[in-house]
Amino acid sequence: MSLRAKLLLPLLLIGVLMGAFLFGKWIPDSLTNDEADHLKMAGQHLDSVAEGLIPLLLGNQLDIVHENLTALKKKNPAWTDIRLTNGTDKQLYPLASAQPPKDSPNPDMRTLHKPIAYLNMNLGTLSVQINLAPALENARRENRALALIIFCMLAIVMAVTVFLLEFAVRRPVHLLADASKRLARQDFDTVLPKIGRDEVGALVGSFAAMRDSLRDYHADLLHEITERREAEEALRKLNATLEQRVAEELARNREKDHLLIQQSRLAAMGEMVHNIAHQWRQPLNSLGLIVSNMQDDFRFNTMTPESMAQDVERVRRLLEKMSTTIDDFRDFFRPDREETQFDVAEAAKQAIFVIEATLKNNHIDLAVDTPSGLTVTGFHGQYAQAVLNLLANAKEAIIGKKIDNGQIRIQLAEQDGNAVLTVDDNGGGIPEAVLPRLFEPYFSTKEQGSGVGLYMVKMIIERNMHGHVAVANIENGARFTLLVPLFKEN
Ligand SMILES: Nc1ncnc2c1ncn2[C@@H]1O[C@H](COP(=O)(O)OP(=O)(O)OP(=O)(O)O)[C@@H](O)[C@H]1O
Ligand SMILES: [Mg+2]
Numbered sequence: 001m002s003l004r005a006k007l008l009l010p011l012l013l014i015g016v017l018m019g020a021f022l023f024g025k026w027i028p029d030s031l032t033n034d035e036a037d038h039l040k041m042a043g044q045h046l047d048s049v050a051e052g053l054i055p056l057l058l059g060n061q062l063d064i065v066h067e068n069l070t071a072l073k074k075k076n077p078a079w080t081d082i083r084l085t086n087g088t089d090k091q092l093y094p095l096a097s098a099q100p101p102k103d104s105p106n107p108d109m110r111t112l113h114k115p116i117a118y119l120n121m122n123l124g125t126l127s128v129q130i131n132l133a134p135a136l137e138n139a140r141r142e143n144r145a146l147a148l149i150i151f152c153m154l155a156i157v158m159a160v161t162v163f164l165l166e167f168a169v170r171r172p173v174h175l176l177a178d179a180s181k182r183l184a185r186q187d188f189d190t191v192l193p194k195i196g197r198d199e200v201g202a203l204v205g206s207f208a209a210m211r212d213s214l215r216d217y218h219a220d221l222l223h224e225i226t227e228r229r230e231a232e233e234a235l236r237k238l239n240a241t242l243e244q245r246v247a248e249e250l251a252r253n254r255e256k257d258h259l260l261i262q263q264s265r266l267a268a269m270g271e272m273v274h275n276i277a278h279q280w281r282q283p284l285n286s287l288g289l290i291v292s293n294m295q296d297d298f299r300f301n302t303m304t305p306e307s308m309a310q311d312v313e314r315v316r317r318l319l320e321k322m323s324t325t326i327d328d329f330r331d332f333f334r335p336d337r338e339e340t341q342f343d344v345a346e347a348a349k350q351a352i353f354v355i356e357a358t359l360k361n362n363h364i365d366l367a368v369d370t371p372s373g374l375t376v377t378g379f380h381g382q383y384a385q386a387v388l389n390l391l392a393n394a395k396e397a398i399i400g401k402k403i404d405n406g407q408i409r410i411q412l413a414e415q416d417g418n419a420v421l422t423v424d425d426n427g428g429g430i431p432e433a434v435l436p437r438l439f440e441p442y443f444s445t446k447e448q449g450s451g452v453g454l455y456m457v458k459m460i461i462e463r464n465m466h467g468h469v470a471v472a473n474i475e476n477g478a479r480f481t482l483l484v485p486l487f488k489e490n
Contacts, residue, residue: 003173007165011158018150027143034139035132039110042130045076046114050126053084053116057123062092069093080109081129087122108133172200176207188215257459261382262335264456268388271358272329278357279325283318290314328353332384341487342380344412344419345372351387352410355395364398364406371412374419375487378465383484386460389453390423390480396446397427397478414486418467421482429473438471457482 049072056065065084073082084093110130116123172193179190192208195201294311297303332350348370359366376383391408398406409424430438437443439458444451454469457480461467467484 003170004162004165007161008158011154011161015151015154015158018154019147022147022150027140027147030143031136031139034136035110038132038135039112039130042079042128043112043114046112046126046128050114050116053126054118054123057086057116058118066093078131078134079128080131081127083127084124085127086124092124106131106133108136168196168198169200172204176204179207179211183211183214186218188218257464258335258337260452261385261456261460264385264389264452266333268354268392269333271392272332272354274361275354275357276325276329278360280322283322286318287315290318332381334381336379336381339378340380341375341377342383343372344374344376344383344421344484345370347380347384348387348410348412348421350384351391354388355391359391359395359408362395362399362406364395364408367407367409369409369411370421374412374414376419376465376484377487378484379460382460382464386457386482387421387423389457390482393453393480394423394425394427394478397425400446401428403427415483417486417488418483419486422479424474424477424479426476427478428476429478430471432473435471439469 049068052068053065056062056068069082069084073079082093083091085091108131110132112128112130114126114128116126175191175193179192182190188211190211192211193200193204195204195208290311294303294308297307328350332354348368352366352368356366387410391410394408395406398408403426405426407426410421411424412419412421414420434443434445439454440451441455442451443455458469461469461482461484465484467482470481470483472479472481
C-alpha cells in the first residue's frame with residue numbers, strides 16, 4: 001500500500017466515524033434535548049396558566065376563562081390548539097360546537113395535558129397542542145452548519161496533509177528511490193531533490209554524500225581494475241616470451257663468452273709469435289748451416305748424389321718440424337664450438353707450448369708433472385686458454401717482483417673423480433685484501449692489465465665445464481687450482 005493511501009485511509013475513517021457520530025448521535029441527542037427544553041418551558045407556562053384558571057373555574061366565571069385563553073392563544077402562536085374540559089370531561093373551551101383539532105401530519109406537533117385540581121377537587125384538564133417545528137428547525141439549521149464547518153475543517157486538514165505529504169515526503173522519497181535504483185545500475189548522475197532542513201532533507205543529504213563516495217569508490221575501483229588488467233596483460237605477454245628471452249639471453253651470453261675467450265686468445269698472439277720465433281730459431285740455424293755446407297760441397301766439388309740426398313732429407317725434416325710448430329699454434333687458435341672429450345694433459349701441454357719460450361727468455365724455470373689419461377668433457381681450447389692465463393699471471397707476478405730464480409710448477413692428478421690441475425709460483429703471492437675480488441671481471445692490479453684473465457678462467461671451468469676454481473697463498477707465492485669432473489662412460 002502506498003504511503004499516500006496509508007495516511008489517507010485513517011483520515012477518511014476518522015471522517016466517517018465523525019460523520020456517524022454527528023448524525024447518528026450528537027445531532028439527534030441535541031434535538032431531543034432542545035425539544036425537552038421547549039416542552040419543559042411550555043409545561044411551566046401551562047402550570048401558571050392552570051393556576052390562574054382555578055379561581056375563575058371555582059367562581060364559574062366561564063366568559064373570563066374564554067377571554068383569557070383566547071388572549072393566551074394569540075400571544076403564543078406556537079400553541080396551535082388550547083382545550084379546557086371540566087371534571088366530568090365536558091369541554092369548556094373552545095365551545096363544544098368548535099371543531100376538535102385535526103390530526104396534523106406535522107411530526108413536530110406535541111400535546112400537553114395539565115389537570116387542574118383544588119384541594120382534591122378535580123376542576124378539569126387544560127390541553128395544549130404545541131408546534132415545535134419552528135424552534136426545532138432552527139436547532140436543525142444550527143446543527144447542519146456545525147456539521148458543515150466540521151467537515152470543511154476535516155477536508156482542509158486532509159488536503160493540507162495530502163499536500164504536505166506529497167511535496168515534503170512522497171516526491172523526495174520517490175526521487176530518492178529512483179536515484180537508488182539508478183545507483184544500483186551505476187548511474188551516478190541522477191537529479192536529487194533539493195536539500196531542505198527537515199528530516200527528509202537530512203536523508204537526501206546523506207544519500208548525496210553516499211552517492212558521491214560511491215562514485216569516487218567506483219572510479220577508484222575502475223582505475224584499479226584497468227591498471228590490474230594492464231599489469232596482468234603485460235605479465236602474460238612477459239610470461240609468454242620469458243622462456244624464449246631467457247634462452248636468447250643465455251645464447252647471447254654464451255656467444256659473448258666465446259668471443260671474449262677468442263679475443264683473449266688473440267691477445268696472447270704476441271706471446272706466441274715470440275714463441276714461434278724462438279722455436280724456429282734452431283731449425284733456421286740448422287737450415288743455414290746445411291745450405292752453406294751444400295754451397296761448400298758444390299764449390300769444392302765434393303758434392304755427391306748421396307750427400308745431396310742426405311742434405312735434402314735433413315732440410316725436408318727441418319721444414320716439417322717448423323710446419324708442425326705452426327700447426328700447433330693454429331690448433332690453439334682454432335675456436336672450439338663443440339664440446340668434446342679431451343685429455344687434460346694435452347690441453348695443458350698446448351698452453352705450456354705457447355708460453356715456454358717466453359718463460360725461458362725470462363729465466364723462469366717450469367716444472368711440469370702432468371700425466372696423461374685424465375679425460376674430461378668440455379672445450380679443449382678453452383681449457384688450454386685457462387691454463388695459459390694462470391701461467392701468464394704466474395710469469396707476470398715473478399717478473400713484476402723481479403724474482404731471480406723464478407719457478408712455476410704445474411701438476412695434474414686425479415682426486416675423487418676429478419681432474420685437479422694446480423699452478424704454483426714463487427711470485428710473492430696475493431695480498432689478502434684483494435683475494436675476494438680476484439675473479440671479478442676487470443679487476444686488475446697491473447698497469448696494462450685488463451682484469452679479464454681470472455674471470456675467464458672461472459667462467460670456463462665453473463660455468464662451461466661444471467668444475468671449480470680455487471686460489472690460495474703458498475710459501476713465497478700463489479697456488480691456483482682447477483678442478484673438473486672426469487668424463488664417465490656409462
Ligand atoms: N699468480 C699470481 N700471483 C700474484 N697475483 C696474481 C696472480 N694471479 C693473479 N694475480 C692478481 O690477480 C689480478 C687479476 O688477474 P687477472 O688475470 O684476472 O687480470 P690481469 O692479469 O691483471 O690482467 P689480464 O690477465 O686481463 O691481462 C692481477 O692483477 C693480480 O693482481
Ligand atoms: Mg692475467
